[in-house]
Amino acid sequence: DSGVGKTCLLVRFKDGAFLAGSFISTVGIDFRNKVLNVDGVKVKLQIWDTAGQERFRSVTHAYYRDAHALLLLYDVTNKASFDNIRAWLSEIHEYAQQDVVLMLLGNKADASHDRSVRREEGERLAKEFGVPFMETSARSGLNVELAFTAIAKELKHRSMKEPDEPKFKLHEYVNKEMKTAGCCRS
Ligand SMILES: Nc1nc2c(ncn2[C@@H]2O[C@H](COP(=O)(O)OP(=O)(O)OP(=O)(O)O)[C@@H](O)[C@H]2O)c(=O)[nH]1
Numbered sequence: 001d002s003g004v005g006k007t008c009l010l011v012r013f014k015d016g017a018f019l020a021g022s023f024i025s026t027v028g029i030d031f032r033n034k035v036l037n038v039d040g041v042k043v044k045l046q047i048w049d050t051a052g053q054e055r056f057r058s059v060t061h062a063y064y065r066d067a068h069a070l071l072l073l074y075d076v077t078n079k080a081s082f083d084n085i086r087a088w089l090s091e092i093h094e095y096a097q098q099d100v101v102l103m104l105l106g107n108k109a110d111a112s113h114d115r116s117v118r119r120e121e122g123e124r125l126a127k128e129f130g131v132p133f134m135e136t137s138a139r140s141g142l143n144v145e146l147a148f149t150a151i152a153k154e155l156k157h158r159s160m161k162e163p164d165e166p167k168f169k170l171h172e173y174v175n176k177e178m179k180t181a182g183c184c185r186s
Pocket residue numbers: 001002003004005006007008009019020021022023024025026027050051052053107108109110111136137138139140
C-alpha cells in the first residue's frame with residue numbers, strides 16, 4: 001500500500017540512510033541497482049520500487065511478470081495495510097511468474113508506540129501462505145540488509161545451479177539468521 005515505506009526501505013538498503021522529512025509518494029515506478037557480493041560472486045540486483053497508490057495499479061501490474069523476486073511490505077502501524085496483504089498476494093498469483101521468490105516484510109518495526117499489528121500476526125499470515133517473513137525498519141536499518149541479501153542468495157543459487165552444491169533453502173536461511181541475530185539486527 002502507499003506509505004508503508006517501500007522507497008525508504010530501498011534507499012536504506014542502497015545508500016544506508018533514512019529518508020526523513022516529508023513523504024513523497026512514488027509516481028508510477030522507479031528503480032535502483034545495487035551490486036552485492038554473494039559468497040564470492042557478484043550479483044547485480046535491479047530493484048523496482050512500485051507506487052502503492054491505487055491510481056498506478058495498471059502501471060505496476062506490468063512489472064510483476066518480469067520480476068524474479070517480490071518483497072511484499074505492510075506497515076506494522078497500519079492495520080489496513082496488513083489486511084490488504086491477502087489481496088496483494090492474489091494479484092501476485094495472477095500477474096507474477098509462478099516460481100517468483102516472495103518475502104513478506106512488516107516494516108516500521110521501530111515505531112513501537114504506534115504498532116497495531118503484532119509480529120506473531122505477520123508470522124501467522126506468512127506461514128499460511130508459505131512465505132518467509134521478517135519485520136524491518138527503514139528508519140533503524142533492522143533486517144534491511146538481511147532481507148535483500150537472502151533474496152540475492154536465492155536468486156544466485158537459482159541461476160548458477162552448481163550440481164554439487166546443496167539446494168539453498170531461503171526459509172531456513174532466514175530463520176537461522178533471525179535466530180542468530182536474536183531477530184533484531186540492523
Ligand atoms: N517510523 C518509520 N517510518 C518510516 C519507515 N519507513 C518509512 N517511513 C515513513 O513512512 C512514510 C512513507 O514512506 P515511503 O517509503 O515513501 O512509502 P512508500 O511505500 O514508498 O509509498 P508510495 O510511494 O506511495 O507507495 C514516510 O514519511 C517515511 O518517513 C520506518 O521504517 N519507520
